[in-house]
Amino acid sequence: MEQHKLTIDMNEATIEQLRDHHFALFGLHAVATSASGAPTIWLSVHYLERHLEVAWQETYSMFTTRRQSMAPSTKVVPTHNYPAPLGSVLTVAGNDGAGIVTPGGPAGHMEIDNTGRVELGAGLCVHDTHGMYQPVGVFDLIDVDLFQPVPKVAFFFSPIPHMAGEVATRALGPGILLDYSKSRDRSFSVEYDLHDGWSVENRPYAQPIAANEPLNQLLLVRSSALQALAMQRQRTTAAASSPIKR
Template sequence: MERHKLTIDMNDATIEQLRDHHFALFGLHAVATSASGAPTIWLSVHYLERRLEVTWQETYSMYTTRHRTMAPSTKVVATHNYPAPLGSVLAVSGNDGAGIVSPGGPAGHLEIDNTGRTDLGAGLCVHDAHGMYQPIGIFDLVDVDLFQPIPKVAFFFSPIPHMAGEIATRALGPGVMLDYSMARDHSLSIEYDLHDGWACDNRPYAKPIDANEPLNPLLLQRSSALQALAMQRQRSTSR
């Protein structure tokens, strides 16, 4: 388990305005996948401080759900959720999404196989700042889906009462994409000002996100290589 940390420094005027207008911090996690889907809000922090420190563990699970809607603002609720290390396979046989986790998947990936006859929704969960597994997206599970977590996270402050698991297809406001592959000891820091926004200058690991910008291209990397590998895995599991 890798502990990740984000430190956000704010001035007194900014933190006062954020608190007075009931802002919260929301995070969405990037993933590479063979499947089509939509990103979901993964992390939320409602208690804001002048020097805000957010930590989480990059610990994963695979989930399934009978509700496959991709409509924005819909909350994704897992029917079944299975903690699993990278390299695991979830074989789903029940019509309600129940299955069994075993080793034997591609290294560095998580694989979900639908061996039943019911089309389901599925995806990955990551531990949030409260130690709870929260979905980072919802995807169509028809045959075989492959997922590879990407060490990039988008953060936004918003006064709108979003919730973890909520489908978000557009930016919740002016945001920042942070690349944790550039982080030392999985820790990054940045400043935020209510009027000037996120301080991305001279920070190669930080890129600004415009308000209302589409999130699918930023967070969901639909990989042709993973699609080909998923087809190969599907053929091998159907023999």
């Protein structure tokens, strides 16, 4: 469990405009995965001030949900959610996504095994600023999926109709992608101006995001190594569950 923090400084004119037009701050968390899926809004902050501090704990859970659309603006509602440390395995046996969490997964990863006959949705949740587990994406769960949190977060100011758990395949507006692996204390300070945007100059840990830019390539790391590992884990799981022939 490790706290991460972002401090955003804004001038009075910017904060007044954001409030008058009912903007909020939204965050999306990157993840490496063996599965196909879509990113979801993970964090939302509706109380804005000139010196805005946003903090969260990198605490994880695995969720399952009934198969659903991954179309933009779709709200992802986990049917089952299982808090667990990295290296855990969620074995799903029920058609509704219910399962059991055990240790024994690849170090630094979360593994979800679907041993039932129904294709489900699944993914990784991270604690938000309110200490609530929120999905960082939704993915197809067919056999075995692997997930690894990536310490990159995209932030946007956007009108309030967005919500945590909402599928977002394109940027909500001009944004910033922060790489927390480049911070020793997992803390960053940036400035935001309504006209000039986010301060990214001379900040090697910050990358600008254009309005309407596709988010999958920024936030979902579709790793060939994880896909190969997932296939290996699938074979291992299948062999372990097969009856022993005499």
